[in-house]
Amino acid sequence: MMKGLNKFFEWFVLIFCTGTVLLFLGVIILDIIIKGWPAISWEFISQTPTKAMTSGGIFPAIFGTILLTLLTALFCIPFGVSCAIYLNEYAEETNLTRIIRASIRNLSGIPSIIYGLFGLALFVQGLNLGTSMVSAGLTLGLLSLPYIITTTEEALRRIPNSTREAALGVGATQFESIKDVVLPSALPGILTGVVLTLSRAAGETAPILFTGVAFFITGNSGQLNQEFMALPYHLYMLSTQHQAIEQVRPLAYGTALILIVVVFLLSLTAFYIRYKYSKNDR
Template sequence: MRFRAERITTIVEWGTLLLSTGLVCFFLVIILWEIVSKGAAVISAEFVLQVPKEGMTAGGILTPIIGTVLLTLLTALFAIPFGVCCAVYLQEYASNNWFTRTIRASIRNLSGVPSIIYGLFGLALFVQGLQFGTSLLAAGLTLGLLSLPYIITTAEEALMRIPNSMREAALAVGATKFETIRDVVLPSSMSGILTGVVLTLSRAAGETAPILFTGAAFYINQTRASVNQEFMALPYHLYMLSTQHQSIDAVRPIAYGTALVLVFVVFVLNLAAFYIRYTYRKNEN
């Protein structure tokens, strides 16, 4: 009787899991099919390599692509060093007391803050407080703040997976704590750290709300970009074409093409994350 109950429980659990997975995949396929079927006809070399023209009713999306790349690079330059250093401090140096636990809880809570709140904070701090104005720099720093909690959490989790025996062995042969972290702990945890970093950057590249207030522009028909000027980005460009443009029906194909390019960029970044993890694990084995 007990065996039969356990079997029924297992069947119900697996059935629920498979049903949930199937529903998610079903809706994902519908969304991707909608984007691909309506956006593939727009994709061409001219669409990718030309700047927007005639109020975004013609031309391509080169300016938003350049803006997205520069924005992601600025986010990475700000968030990765700070995030990894914070994770190293919390895991390797900080004492396990109430203060450290409070910091960890605060970091995890920041991961759940809506992105538009980061946008308002970036507006108050970088645009108005530090007088950066609406610019690529202000938007990149805002996205860096948004990315920090995720990078700190994933990096700390990667460091926690390294056995203490490896640290003790390095210390036993005369290495200092800093040398142990630099030469043993960080290289061994690099696959987890890089995977978390790439996945976080792929999420940041698709954010609209934080850059809405801090530097994203509606229309720029040139490829020159500067950190102290406004910029175009793929997610904001897609938002404007889909909801705010005066000729929504006319620009709808461009919106679907932009969505397809953005999905492709995010897919490539996620693929890079899996490749990095596979490569590092293969080398470790």
């Protein structure tokens, strides 16, 4: 009787907490949809801003966000996955590796604005890359590294040691067993962590604030060595810094809705990849 009652309260608390979070999230998203949907049109998505950002579209910000996310992926995925493979498959369990793992997890908790200041000092000024998309992409890559290393290592740990031993038993080298057996089995978890990390990076404002983002750019905004526009910073400026805040408020809600859609599509991609590879493994 007592065991069944405890089980009931566990499920009740779980459902209540989950429902509360989903309720508040739904209210926020519904408010953004209601206020932002009137601003959404093909012109809003495909055109550039005009008249001091009070009309026109946000295409440069969308393009800049997508390109910046791709650059971030290019910088952080190979290095992050390689570090996780080394820590989990090659490195011995010593005090040094424990310190490295603890440091990586601590880096995950550093505020993003600190990464922005570090990127300003290292990439913009130290390496003389200037305020550019490359500097911003490298900064976001550093911010994303701890998450990718952690999620990749966790995915590798879920693979049983018997799988590795079976590959070694048929004559494969350690590198071949990792490349042909372990990594394909851990791929759903790795890809899920990578995509969710990139979706978070796509919504960051503070790291790119100091390293390359601009409020408005005329002409070609797709050059890697120049400043760029991005949805998070564009939304921040429209919501807090524009001289005609009330006039551009619908555009701000429209920008927020587009940003939510971009992040949602990235998250949906992660779930689809996980489902696809999990289904193939059965």
